[in-house]
Amino acid sequence: MSLEERELEVLIGPQHPASGHMRLVAKIDGDVVVELRPNIGYVHRSVEKLAEVKKYLQIIPLVERPSLADTTANNLTYVMAVEKLLGIEPPPRAQYLRTLLAEINRIHSHFYGMGIHGVMIGSSTAYMWCFGDREPLIELAQELTGARLTYSYIVPGGVRRDLPQGFEDKVEKVMRYLENRMPDYFDLYFNNPVTRARLEGVGVLSREDAIRLGVAGPNLRASGVPYDVRKVEPYAAYPELDFEVVTEEAGDAFARVMVRVREIQESIKIIRQVLKKIPDGPILNEKYMKMIPPNLRKQVEETGRIKFPGVFANLRVPAGEAIARVEGGRGEVIFHIVSDGKMSPYRMRMVTPSFRNVILFEHLTRGVRVADIPAIYGSLDYFPPEADR
């Protein structure tokens, strides 16, 4: 029998319980994967083209949609790029609020990823726990922004809403709850010998390969590269906050999960600092604040909810180019906007962490077993719509 005949081509997805919206084309020899090619594009929605016909403010919801679990990162990156072109800075309070939402979002994005990973290796409890414990965080975000996931909270020049009454207490309760729950997560799932057996030493990504392949986010840090945009090019309120870049050395699936777990703990720290240090003041840039009609400005001060100035409907952005990057839950988000001074970007390039991590499917799965495919897939926190955009 020749080698070709030994190989079986298995199409995993897009209609498969654990493929997500993509197809993995696996060539397997017995139980060993010879080659695996991700076939992406199943949920491509052409964000970059649509952005060329939408106005600047209308693009905010558009860029959020591809990565539903991690909307703040895309929202923030996009707005930062636009602000660079506009040459405006949000006021300090808005910077803190952006940070607050970004960190709440990071925690629930990590829970999302870990939950999906859990069910991919068969632990329905990890899945349900993660998705259940995401709920208090979503509830917090909903109270702050008015929506569960698609916040559209960050707008050029600031944020849309101020902290609601009594929000600090609620945040503190949720943070304590998460801290209370963590030991149980470790006992039941992370330290479960079966989990360990499935994840340790599986899908090892060496430091050199991680750098070479341009991997992003927790997957990069799990291979020992302490790269975090929040430290490297601090934005929002991060320069004033004290936190650590979480890294692991092993580079395997378990290390990637552990980076997420420890980042949740760091995020809890950051959120507490944000609420302690948050300065008083306006939440929208003065320039735009002045454009709001006086009677509405009073209302804004009373309710803490921004009314947009009329100029937002047809925001013109000076010609030029801007690149913004943000460390989202899944990794580094890049927006590269080329403006020609009109109401829509001339070209908008959106590079999401999942798109940069898709290369790992090919790289990490050579020679692993069939059962390792979901274990590796899940550990990457890969989200097909985010990669397809």
Next chain:
Amino acid sequence: MQDLLSLIFEPYVFVPLIFPGITVAFLLLLVIIWLERKMAAKVQLRYGPLYVLKPLGGAIQMVADLLRYLFQEPIIPKTVDKLAFILTPALLFGMAYLPTVAIPVSPTFYAFRSDLSLLIVLALSTLAPIFTVVMGWASNNKFSLIGGVREGYIVVSYEIPMFLSALSMAVLYGSLDLVDIAEAQKGLWGIFLNPVAAITMLVLMYMSTSKFPFEIPEAESEIVAGAYTEYSGILYGLVMGASYVKLYVLSLVFSILFLGGWNPVPGFMANDPLLPGVLLFIKAFIIIVIGAFLRAVYPRFRIDQAMDLGWKTLLPLSIISIFISLAEVMIMGGA
């Protein structure tokens, strides 16, 4: 009428048809799947099945599911081997249930008494996996094929140590007759005499019935539903039920081997031939519930890890358990 009733209580009718046979197996199926889902839901901070008979927490959810399976169109793909495809679920279920006929209900109540009944039960229970492999082949689907092959690999890694640990108890009691074995545990139960054999047997039972963490042949996130991928409707209902029935049979055997069977029989039951069977059932039920509970705790092993466990850990342990039995027989001069 009277005749009919007495006919039902004839052992050779009662055992295959009522307990431990098809009726109880079927009722247990309805309860245990619900309970499994309910327990998992509780651990997972949610309610689980609830709306079918809400006052009892959705206790008859499985009746609704069964009805759904019954009336759902069983789709038979064009490319399958039709005969094998349709027959195997029935055979699988039948084979899983068949060993119940050799299981005694009480010291005086059994369909037939054989001095090899333990062997009969074990031998019959090994037949079912063959049909899973056939299913994987007949479905003409890559995932089914992988699932069938996985089942084949798993079978060889659990069967031998399971036999050995069961037989180590036969060595200890000096008999292969389940009635004798149960009666020998009037005092101390087998689990205390030979805990190594008990633990090995317990783990292997869960392994043989695809309980977590050994839910490998039908691992959803890897191979959709393994050998069962192409099945729908009542055919799927049968294959799903089969592994529970197999667990039920093995749990009964486990209770007889290690938990004293119906012993100790309380005074009020002693004179009735049937009542001790209730005790046996309760013990078996607890073993099944533990197996169902594992779903909420464990992810699943990779197939090579499960085989590793079977060959490198459990096989030596089961051999050790035979030596333990031999040593005990030597010391005590036979139980």
Next chain:
Amino acid sequence: MKFEELKGLIEEKVRDLGAEVSGKEPNVIEVKVPREKVVEAAMRLRDMGFDHVKAVTAVDYPNERFEVVYVSSSYSNLDLAYFLVNLRTDLPYDDPRMPSLLEVWPSVLYQEHEEHDLMGIVFEGHPRMGERLLLPENYEGIPPLRKEFKVKTEGINA
């Protein structure tokens, strides 16, 4: 490392390739090279420590040119990680081909493929030219990110 210092350093490295180096405070350095020299320039940048590409952006200026921008930065040297080096090259409109930088930066594998798929730029030497990535396999017609591909829009009136 200071911005001006790094800019000077890069300028020195790539001057003989006919590169124009400019900068945008505080951290973006633009390196523009002719397409024949782009591989060489990329290699020199990589050897300086710019070890991965974050984004490959192709921009369409109809009937004039295509511009391809490689946004590179460093993971291995965290001093450099603050800076983004944009390696740019212009391609003639009627012949949008350029050598692939896959050999220099393996991280461009999917990014170049995407720009090929959606913008119709040919990266010579890339193993997946001619394959579709995001578009359906049977897609024919104008690459959708080009300006001549029009998206229908509705007005504000119903």
Next chain:
Amino acid sequence: MAVERTIRHIKALATGAKYMLGGHRLTLMYPDDVQEFPDGYRGMIEYDWNTCIKCGLCAMVCPADAMKMYVSKEESEEGKRPVRRPGINYTRCIFCGFCVDICPTNSLKFTKVHDVAFYTFEEQIFPPEKFREGVPKPQYDKKPRRVRAILDERRGIRYEPVE
């Protein structure tokens, strides 16, 4: 190693058992219980016919082309010139709330309604005349219990009835 593994198995099983016997649950029993949302929830939108100045900003800012300016028939006939007023198409609306935030006269307001079912596609289009009548009421099989989400440091989230 083996000992540590055994301890970990026991811990995992014990944790599972702890939760199985505990009373901790996160489910919101919708539709028996319906959550009362916090102020500022971005639900379906209310339109005030009288304060609207027909500026069209809402339609301009709408990212999904859901809000559009419809010709208001009666007024147009009265004034002999086309008068346009906003209407909304809920098949497209993504509840970003930009229209509400940009409205200079607060004629558009959020409500907390979000769970309305429609029978047809057309029913989901609200031209100005229908838009002014307010948002439809959600239909429940039986009257639901209204609950509020209370964040809790021991149980994460629990739902308490609202009086």
